[in-house]
Amino acid sequence: MDGTVKEKIMDYLAGKLTCKEVTEAVTEYLEGTFTFWERVRFQMHLGMCVGCRNYLRQIKQTIRTLGKLPTEPIPPDVREELLRRFRNWKKG
Amino acid sequence: MAEERVTSSDDLEQLEALRNGDERAFASLVDRYYGSLLRLAMAYVPSRAVAEEVVQETWVGVLEGLSRFEGRSSLKTWIFRILTNRAKTRGQRERRYEPMGLGGDSGDNLDGPAVDPDRFLKSGYFVDHWVSQPNAWEDETPERLLLSKETRAQIEKAIEALPPTQRQVITLRDIEEVSSQEVCNILDITETNQRVLLHRARSKVRRTLEPYMEGQTGRT
Numbered sequence: 308m309d310g311t312v313k314e315k316i317m318d319y320l321a322g323k324l325t326c327k328e329v330t331e332a333v334t335e336y337l338e339g340t341f342t343f344w345e346r347v348r349f350q351m352h353l354g355m356c357v358g359c360r361n362y363l364r365q366i367k368q369t370i371r372t373l374g375k376l377p378t379e380p381i382p383p384d385v386r387e388e389l390l391r392r393f394r395n396w397k398k399g
Numbered sequence: 400m401a402e403e404r405v406t407s408s409d410d411l412e413q414l415e416a417l418r419n420g421d422e423r424a425f426a427s428l429v430d431r432y433y434g435s436l437l438r439l440a441m442a443y444v445p446s447r448a449v450a451e452e453v454v455q456e457t458w459v460g461v462l463e464g465l466s467r468f469e470g471r472s473s474l475k476t477w478i479f480r481i482l483t484n485r486a487k488t489r490g491q492r493e494r495r496y497e498p499m500g501l502g503g504d505s506g507d508n509l510d511g512p513a514v515d516p517d518r519f520l521k522s523g524y525f526v527d528h529w530v531s532q533p534n535a536w537e538d539e540t541p542e543r544l545l546l547s548k549e550t551r552a553q554i555e556k557a558i559e560a561l562p563p564t565q566r567q568v569i570t571l572r573d574i575e576e577v578s579s580q581e582v583c584n585i586l587d588i589t590e591t592n593q594r595v596l597l598h599r600a601r602s603k604v605r606r607t608l609e610p611y612m613e614g615q616t617g618r619t
Contacts, residue, residue, distance in 0.1 A: 325519075326519060326528045327512070327519050327528075330512075330513045330602070331512065331598075333598075334597055335594065335598075338594055357532065358529040358532030359529075359533075361532065361533040361535050361536075362533045364536070365536055365609070366602075368541075369605045369608060370601065371541045372544055372608075373554070373573035373574050373604065374573060375541040375542055375545055376545065376551070376555075376574050377434075378435055378437070379433075379434040380430075381429060381430060381433035385451075386426070389425075390422060390425065392458070392462065393422060394422065396462045397422075
């Protein structure tokens with residue numbers, strides 16, 4: 308393809324998204340609700356913008372970290388009480 | 400709602416054991432979900448003591464409902480829904496009696512942008528592009544990050560500070576890794592609403608983490 312035409316298309320696709328818009332659209336992008344062309348535009352912007360690439364990575368890292376957040380173990384007395392209830396339930 | 404997610408074979412096996420009165424099956428269920436239920440309950444009610452009671456009531460509800468559970472959702476979704484039903488009722492009651500209240504903020508209102516507006520250019524050709532670009536965070540695995548007590552505390556604090564519905568959504572989606580469809584089902588909200596709440600919540604948690612994550616690399 309002719310270089311200048313290609314550039315124009317690139318400009319058209321990427322130029323319409325601002326970094327601010329990217330930060331507001333990031334969840335929709337990750338949730339997969341974009342149409343094909345929306346996704347292309349989004350990815351074009353990412354391709355040219357290191358700030359937004361970092362932003363997306365930060366969001367992904369935030370999500371991954373949340374997924375590994377430890378939960379409290381059950382206190383032994385609470386556990387014992389629940390098992391007692393289960394035995395009662397079993398008896399009917 | 401068109402939820403066709405059927406109980407997995409693991410779930411069915413466990414269900415069978417529970418109905419047969421297998422105490423070990425119940426113990427493993429309790430061990431697996433107690434902490435998650437407590438965390439979720441805290442997103443509804445104003446105190447830990449009440450949250451603990453809600454969790455207790457939930458287990459009673461699980462036992463009462465076992466024979467009626469039809470396996471149209473995963474066991475986890477079913478248990479979570481029992482909890483949210485009880486927590487909702489309880490949350491409303493507690494709030495009425497709370498002089499301070501938690502405010503009427505359902506979290507549905509759009510409370511500000513994902514990123515501080517000052518980080519974007521205000522005018523010119525590159526309006527709304529970064530003034531101060533986000534830096535790459537340290538490439539730590541979540542496991543290593545969470546070894547730090549301070550990081551854990553920061554994240555927990557950020558989650559606690561969220562409006563209730565945002566907190567409920569991020570707890571289910573990102574901490575418990577429940578699917579989007581199931582979260583809509585558990586919380587009785589639309590996909591769009593969920594996405595907005597999730598977006599707000601994630602943006603705020605990221606913001607809380609940012610100075611800390613960059614601080615570690617000694618950024619000026």
